[in-house]
Amino acid sequence: MAKLKSLEELAKLREDMRTRTEMRVTGTNPDRVVLSVGMATCGIAAGARDTMKALAEELAAHGIENVSVVATGCLGYCYAEPVVEVRFPDKGPILYGDVDAKRAKEIVDQHLVKGILLDHAIIGKGAGRR
Amino acid sequence: MNRYRMHLMVCGGTGCRSSHSVQIVEALNQELKRAGMDQEVQVVTTGCFGFCEKGPIVKVYPDNVFYIEVKPTDAAELVAEHVVKGRTVQRLVYKDPAGGQRIAASTDMPFYGQQIRIALRNCGLIDPESIDEYISVDGYQALGKALSSMTQQQVVDALKKSGLRGRGGAGFPTGLKWQAALKTRSDKKYVVCNADEGDPGAFMDRSVLEGDPHSVVEAMAIAGYAIGADEGVVYVRAEYPLAVKRLKIAIAQAEEYGLLGAGILGTAFSFRIRLSLGAGAFVCGEETALLNSVEGGRGEPRMKPPFPAEKGLFGKPTVINNVETFANVCPILLNGPEWFASIGTEKSKGTKVFALSGKINNVGLAEVPMGITLREIIENIGGGVRNGRAFKAVQTGGPSGGCIPKSMLDLPIDYESLAAAGAMMGSGGMIVMDDTDCMVNIAKYYLDFTVDESCGKCTPCRVGNKRLFEILQRITDGKGTMKDLEDLETLGGTIRDCSLCQLGQTAPNPVLSTLKHFRDEYLAHVVEKRCPSGVCQNLIHYRVVAEKCIGCTVCARNCPVSCIAGERKSPHVIDEDKCIKCGVCFTKCPVDAIVKE
Ligand SMILES: Cc1cc2nc3c(=O)[nH]c(=O)nc-3n(C[C@H](O)[C@H](O)[C@H](O)COP(=O)(O)O)c2cc1C
Ligand code: SF4
Ligand code: SF4
Ligand code: SF4
Ligand code: FES
Ligand code: FES
Numbered sequence: 001m002a003k004l005k006s007l008e009e010l011a012k013l014r015e016d017m018r019t020r021t022e023m024r025v026t027g028t029n030p031d032r033v034v035l036s037v038g039m040a041t042c043g044i045a046a047g048a049r050d051t052m053k054a055l056a057e058e059l060a061a062h063g064i065e066n067v068s069v070v071a072t073g074c075l076g077y078c079y080a081e082p083v084v085e086v087r088f089p090d091k092g093p094i095l096y097g098d099v100d101a102k103r104a105k106e107i108v109d110q111h112l113v114k115g116i117l118l119d120h121a122i123i124g125k126g127a128g129r130r
Numbered sequence: 131m132n133r134y135r136m137h138l139m140v141c142g143g144t145g146c147r148s149s150h151s152v153q154i155v156e157a158l159n160q161e162l163k164r165a166g167m168d169q170e171v172q173v174v175t176t177g178c179f180g181f182c183e184k185g186p187i188v189k190v191y192p193d194n195v196f197y198i199e200v201k202p203t204d205a206a207e208l209v210a211e212h213v214v215k216g217r218t219v220q221r222l223v224y225k226d227p228a229g230g231q232r233i234a235a236s237t238d239m240p241f242y243g244q245q246i247r248i249a250l251r252n253c254g255l256i257d258p259e260s261i262d263e264y265i266s267v268d269g270y271q272a273l274g275k276a277l278s279s280m281t282q283q284q285v286v287d288a289l290k291k292s293g294l295r296g297r298g299g300a301g302f303p304t305g306l307k308w309q310a311a312l313k314t315r316s317d318k319k320y321v322v323c324n325a326d327e328g329d330p331g332a333f334m335d336r337s338v339l340e341g342d343p344h345s346v347v348e349a350m351a352i353a354g355y356a357i358g359a360d361e362g363v364v365y366v367r368a369e370y371p372l373a374v375k376r377l378k379i380a381i382a383q384a385e386e387y388g389l390l391g392a393g394i395l396g397t398a399f400s401f402r403i404r405l406s407l408g409a410g411a412f413v414c415g416e417e418t419a420l421l422n423s424v425e426g427g428r429g430e431p432r433m434k435p436p437f438p439a440e441k442g443l444f445g446k447p448t449v450i451n452n453v454e455t456f457a458n459v460c461p462i463l464l465n466g467p468e469w470f471a472s473i474g475t476e477k478s479k480g481t482k483v484f485a486l487s488g489k490i491n492n493v494g495l496a497e498v499p500m501g502i503t504l505r506e507i508i509e510n511i512g513g514g515v516r517n518g519r520a521f522k523a524v525q526t527g528g529p530s531g532g533c534i535p536k537s538m539l540d541l542p543i544d545y546e547s548l549a550a551a552g553a554m555m556g557s558g559g560m561i562v563m564d565d566t567d568c569m570v571n572i573a574k575y576y577l578d579f580t581v582d583e584s585c586g587k588c589t590p591c592r593v594g595n596k597r598l599f600e601i602l603q604r605i606t607d608g609k610g611t612m613k614d615l616e617d618l619e620t621l622g623g624t625i626r627d628c629s630l631c632q633l634g635q636t637a638p639n640p641v642l643s644t645l646k647h648f649r650d651e652y653l654a655h656v657v658e659k660r661c662p663s664g665v666c667q668n669l670i671h672y673r674v675v676a677e678k679c680i681g682c683t684v685c686a687r688n689c690p691v692s693c694i695a696g697e698r699k700s701p702h703v704i705d706e707d708k709c710i711k712c713g714v715c716f717t718k719c720p721v722d723a724i725v726k727e
Contacts, residue, residue, distance in 0.1 A: 003388025005396040007274045010265070017266035023137060024255055025267065027191040028237055039216045052135060060133075068192035069135065071216035 019060070026068050033067045033112065036085040037099075040074035046081035047100060054101035055084070058108040067112065080123050086111055095124035134172040136213060139189040139254065143178030143340055144333075144372055146186035150202055151175075154186055157205035165209055177341015179254040180495035181241060184224065189236065189254065196236040197222040227491060227513055240510050241492050246473065248481050249297075249334075249457035250497045253341030258376050261383035264344040270389050272460035273348050276355055277397045285356040285463070286312055292467035293479030294459075298324055298415075298452030299530070299556050300632070301478070301545040304459075307449055310439035311357040314447040319359035321350050322424070322443060322450040325366035325373070326408050326415035329528030330579065331559040334483040335453035337495055339366070339373035342457070343380035347403060349459035351390060353449050354401040362403040363443070365420050367410045377405060412529070412583035416631050417450045419585070430585050431631035452557070454483055474500035478544030488525075488561035489516045505539040508562060519564040523648070527556025529576045529583075530636030532643025533569060552643035554636065568665035569648040570655055574602040576640040580633065591634025594625040598641060606666040610656040618645060664726060667711050671727050676701040678723035685715035685724060 004010050026032050037043070037052045048071075055069050077083050080097025084107060087093040094117060096107060103121060110116045140146075140155050155173055162168040179187045184198040188208070195218050197208070204222060211217045223232045224239055236242050247253075256263040264270070276285050290305030311319060323346060327335040339346065350362040366374055381403050384390040392400040406424045408414050414423050418432035421443050442448025458480060462470045471479050478500040484507065487493050491513030498507060504524060508514065515521045523533040526543075532553035534541070541547050545555050563572065577599045586592045598621055601614050622638030622645075629635045645652060654660045661669040674685070674694075681699040686692070693709050696702030704715070704724075716724045 001386055003386075003391075005388065007278045007395055010270060010274050010395060013262075014265050014268065014271065017262045019133060019266075021256060021263055021266045023134075024139070024191045027194045030237065036216075039214070041215075056133060056135060068194075070193050071136070071213075073215050073217040 022065065023068065026066050029066060031066065031089050033089070034085075034087045035067060035069045035107075036072040036075075036087070037069065038073070038075045038077070038081060038083040039071040042078045043074075043081045043083070048082035050101050051082045051084065051099050051104045054104035055108060058105045059112075062108065062113060064108070064112060077123060083123070093126040094122060095126070096121045097123035134170060136171040136193075137191040138171060138173045138208075138213075139176050139191065140173060141177075141179050141185055141187040141254065142175035142258075143182065143185075143253075143337060145178065145182035147372070149186050151186040151200075153202040154188065154200055154205060157202040158188075158209065161205045161209035162213070165214055167209070167213060171213055174257050175259075176256065177253040177258045178337040178495065179236075180250065180337070180497075181492070182495070183493035187254075188222075193218075194237065195234045196224060196239065198224050240513065241494070241496070244502065244506060244510055245497050246481050246499050247497050248461050248470075248473075249338060249345075249454050249483055250341070250495070251461065252345060253337055256342070258341050258343055259379050261344060261380070261387060264342070268460075268464060269344055270348055270384075270387075272463040273351050273355075273389065274395055275463055276352050277395055277399055280463075282312055282356050282358065285352065288463060288467045289356075289459070290467075292462045292470040293474070293477075294455065294462060294470065295478065295545065296452055297454035297458075297482065297557070299527075299554070301555060304451060304455055307439055307451070308353065308356050310437065311359075311447045311449045314440050316447050318361075318444075318446045319354075319357055320443040320446055320448040321353045321357070321359045321362040322417075322421070322438075322448055323350055323362065323364040323366075323453060323456055324415060324417065324420060324450055325364055325370075325453045326410075326420060327367065327370075327453070327557065328410070328412040328415040328583075329557045329559050331487050331561055332485050332528060332557045334485055334495055334558055336370050336373050337483075338453050338457050339370070340376055343373075343376045344384065345460060346453055346456045347377075347380050347384055347390070349456035350403060351394070351401045352459055352463065353451070353456070355399050357447070357449055359447075359449070360400050360402065362401065363406050363424055364403060365406045365408055365414075365424055368407040369410055374405065374407070381405075411585075412579075413585045413631070413633050416633060419631070420450070421448065428585075430587050431633075433630070454558075475542065475544045477546055482543075482555065482558055484558045484560045486512050486560050486562070489519065489564040489567070490514070490562040491516055500544045501542045503540050503542050504534065507543075507560065508539070512562065515562060515564050519566065521562065522565050522567055523563045523569065523644075525553075525561040525563065525572065525640070526559065527554030527636075527639070528559045529579045530554055530632065530639055531556045531559070532639045533563070533572065533647060534643075535647040538647075552639065552646055554639065566663055566665070568606075568661055568663040569644040569651045570602065570606055570661075571663075571665050573641045573644045574599065574606060577602060577637065580637040584633065584637075588628075588630040588634060590625045590628040591630070591637065594621060594629075595634065595637050597621060598625070598638060602641065605652065605655050606661070607668045608655070608659045608666070610652075612656060615645070615652055615656060618642075660727075670711050671706065672704055672709060672711065672713070672716055673725055673727065674702050674704055675723050675725055678721055680721055680723070682720060684718050684720060688714050688718050690714065 414429040423429040679701040686694040
């Protein structure tokens, strides 16, 4: 590592390093948005790993912070795997089915960025919690 | 760079390492490899989470699940269940002793609920051996800000405005100390970090150095810039090998990045840090004794004034601060002094880290805002007195502190209120005592420590404290008089007023505070020759209750000195003169015919 020669170089290094710990800082924030991906046996078989990867990449591309992408167990919707639950603080969870990489990107672009639900893909809505 | 979807944080603090956390890291890495997930999931070794009692700790992000008492053999299940299937392993999650329910998120645990973490902000959050992780959480930004946009005076002003006071014991305003050193003209100045941490039971400084060494390195460099020093020394006890190792790594990394050394961040400011290892004498934590020790001399206190800010290390102006004090500096510069001053009480700003120990459920480190009550710390964070016993007192401030009784539990704690109660903030040790602790014996225990650690330079401390100890010994032996109680008070007062350094000045505190708040216990020892808690050997008596004794001979056969006599099937008698109070008969009697009084 070459020596840092200015405040700008230090600031740039911080931006580069941010992703290393961002998940931990977000993880304990009560106001975070949680995206849960069903990662039980059939979820993984249906491609949930690619879904997860696509979500993470799209979030990074938009530079969205304060979102945790969490792997979760069986959500009970085997027919619609991979499933993704979107949960904003103080709002009921929204459950999307058949989320392949393409739909994962849509969820981020529409629901998270613009606040528009993907009505055609919703398979369940929960009551407001938390 | 690899983007991991999950981080497994394994505590690498001294407590958890002693219960095999290093092997947990290895086992987790193996299991991840076997599951083909080692590119997706990262295992990180961190500093202490503060919940050492229930260690080793493993915390999972982004799920925010907190596992306790993890064993290397649990790695397979953690990976198979949590990592692969996303299912929390319930049996390794914290169980609330009150309600019995399992709590998976640390943020929901009562232990963490009331904490505000400033000094400990990165402990458990980052890998302390990685400067990159430190930088990712705004590390070295405060130094950058000071160097690029603040004058020396502005840095000092920010500290003054924040209200930060020394966390090493005395609570002196840090800004004023820096101001004095800035004002003194000299060709050479020093910044010294006091990491001697001599109070038995305190380990917050060790935790900061082990869990976030860069925060201290960065703050020392800021102090150097503020007062115009180009050299820093960390005085750390040699019994802290892990802290020493991580400090060395941190200093080397900072040098490599050009954050220590010549011309830092392209400015004219240069600063270097070296370590000085202490041998662990308690008095060497006293700042002037410490300076003598760094210079290679005897660890004996110097007369003050002159204060170190004027004439310190090698006679040069020196700022000397405690580890925890330094750990607060960067957040103050980054978030602003107003933010810091908004936490705490009128005269004590910010937070304090306390080391909870003794008869308490959650032994560990907790950082709480100043002004929180003792009751909140002990009952909420500490989880109450162990085994459901009755609370008697809490000892704060280590050997220089005092004991606070139950009637004062609602005391909001800060420097002033603790001193008014006859105790002290000290370095933040907090030892909880229950009804089985004898307060006279506790006072004797602390005095024994200070008598041992007195450097012997001045008479009130060397001789006076020894006399105090002898009087306490007499009282616990059952030979005390009312005159002894008077002597304790007058002699204690003299020692407090006449000793050269604070070791001697504060040594009588444990005696004076227990005498004030637990006088009835002293009176029971002196007048009734009785130890109400049943601790002082010479004041305990074992007696056979003749009406209850069935003459089974069990006691007589088990007494190691054969001092119990009696015929079969008739009441037995203990010969008090020969009894050595081992308590064997008391525990062995099948019908509880023997009483302890
Ligand atoms: C007997 C004795 C032992 C001390 N031990 C320590 C210690 O272990 N660590 C510490 O930081 N301060 C200790 N102090 C306090 C230091 O003298 C000094 O006040 C402190 O390092 C100043 O830093 P601060 O203003 O940041 O608290 C001790 C003082 C006395 C009298
Ligand atoms: S008070 Fe005690 S420790 Fe301090 S200088 Fe005197 S003898 Fe030494
Ligand atoms: S306390 Fe011990 S020494 Fe005393 S009578 Fe009982 S068994 Fe014997
Ligand atoms: S053990 Fe108890 S019952 Fe038996 S002889 Fe001793 S005092 Fe009596
Ligand atoms: S295993 Fe996929 S929904 Fe149950
Ligand atoms: S050493 Fe692991 S929690 Fe303190």
